[in-house]
Amino acid sequence: MDDIRPSIPREPVRLLDQVRRHMRDAGYAWKTEKTYIHWMRRFILFHGKQHPSRMSSEHINGFLSSLANERNCSPATQRVALNSLIYLFTKFLGANLDQLYFNRASPKRHLPTVLTHTEVMHILEHTAANHRLMLELLYGTGLRQNEMLSLRIKDLDFELSTITVRSGKGDKDRVTLLPEKLKPYLQEQIRKAEKQHRRDLEDGFGEVYLPYALARKYPNAAKETAWQFLFPSSSIGPDPRTGVLRRHHLHESSLRKALTNARRASGICKPVKCHTFRHSFATRLLQQGYDLRTIQKLLGHSDVRTTEIYTHVLGRGAMGVRSPLDIP
Numbered sequence: 322m323d324d325i326r327p328s329i330p331r332e333p334v335r336l337l338d339q340v341r342r343h344m345r346d347a348g349y350a351w352k353t354e355k356t357y358i359h360w361m362r363r364f365i366l367f368h369g370k371q372h373p374s375r376m377s378s379e380h381i382n383g384f385l386s387s388l389a390n391e392r393n394c395s396p397a398t399q400r401v402a403l404n405s406l407i408y409l410f411t412k413f414l415g416a417n418l419d420q421l422y423f424n425r426a427s428p429k430r431h432l433p434t435v436l437t438h439t440e441v442m443h444i445l446e447h448t449a450a451n452h453r454l455m456l457e458l459l460y461g462t463g464l465r466q467n468e469m470l471s472l473r474i475k476d477l478d479f480e481l482s483t484i485t486v487r488s489g490k491g492d493k494d495r496v497t498l499l500p501e502k503l504k505p506y507l508q509e510q511i512r513k514a515e516k517q518h519r520r521d522l523e524d525g526f527g528e529v530y531l532p533y534a535l536a537r538k539y540p541n542a543a544k545e546t547a548w549q550f551l552f553p554s555s556s557i558g559p560d561p562r563t564g565v566l567r568r569h570h571l572h573e574s575s576l577r578k579a580l581t582n583a584r585r586a587s588g589i590c591k592p593v594k595c596h597t598f599r600h601s602f603a604t605r606l607l608q609q610g611y612d613l614r615t616i617q618k619l620l621g622h623s624d625v626r627t628t629e630i631y632t633h634v635l636g637r638g639a640m641g642v643r644s645p646l647d648i649p
Contacts, residue, residue: 326351328563336372337361343413350492357405364406373409378419381406385423399426433600434591435634441601444593447586452579454506455552455571459598461500463620465490466595470570474511475547479504486621488532495621510551518549521568526557528567603631 326345329338337358344354361373367384368376385403388394394402403421410416436444441460445453458469468486476485482499489495499507521527528543529550535542542548550570557568576595584593591597599620606616617628 360405463602
């Protein structure tokens with residue numbers, strides 16, 4: 322249940338719990354909260370566990386410079402660390418920071434690993450049926466791994482052939498396509514999830530985690546079939562916030578292990594992760610002639626420049642240009 326916020330006291334004593342409460346009251350996404358807390362903790366440990374109220378811009382400069390000089394981090398990582406510390410000092414502590422002067426991390430442009438359509442099919446052929454559908458969804462829709470695992474039964478619309486992604490990256494909702502080829506398999510998966518849900522209800526369980534304040538707004542929704550996860554976990558476990566026994570969605574480690582085994586069995590030597598299928602989805606659409614704006618919308622990118630990176634990994638070489646030797 323890594324995507325469920327742990328409980329904290331209403332009036333916490335520990336500093337980072339106080340920051341958590343401040344972020345939750347401000348409506349920040351859970352992933353943002355986890356990331357910011359991570360960097361705040363590293364910052365405090367870096368400076369010998371000093372309280373941030375006794376630190377200044379110089380301490381921030383020293384920490385961020387160490388990330389670039391000693392940790393060799395990427396500009397994106399350094400920027401996230403900076404944003405977390407800006408939040409800590411200006412929004413939480415209300416401090417006025419001096420101009421920051423730190424060593425900037427060197428930009429490193431890495432092209433994403435992409436599988437060809439044939440390679441994707443080889444991996445799928447070596448994937449067990451209970452995990453194959455999940456990988457097919459990643460490749461067929463461009464969903465992120467967590468977006469796919471978090472799908473509820475109600476998020477699939479078979480008539481409109483759409484999948485609604487709730488609280489994706491940046492806590493944004495979006496709609497993507499539902500592949501026609503997967504419809505019968507997804508309908509069968511829904512029947513399995515419904516059957517499991519009925520057994521849970523008979524055993525005195527059947528309640529699912531609901532985000533935000535939906536559990537208070539719709540007190541009966543947690544036991545409704547529509548709100549159940551499309552890919553439920555094989556076991557029931559306690560909610561880390563309340564201790565209530567619930568069946569959450571399948572843990573991401575299960576899919577990662579299945580993918581690793583399938584890649585090895587297929588003989589593919591590329592470094593393949595679940596996110597690789599998202600990259601392959603975008604590249605495949607570009608190969609089929611779809612425009613960048615359409616792909617950007619399906620992927621949920623806020624900036625088209627993020628989507629443009631896929632133009633660099635097409636099979637025609639750099640920038641999609643064909644070599645003179647290949648032109649008849």
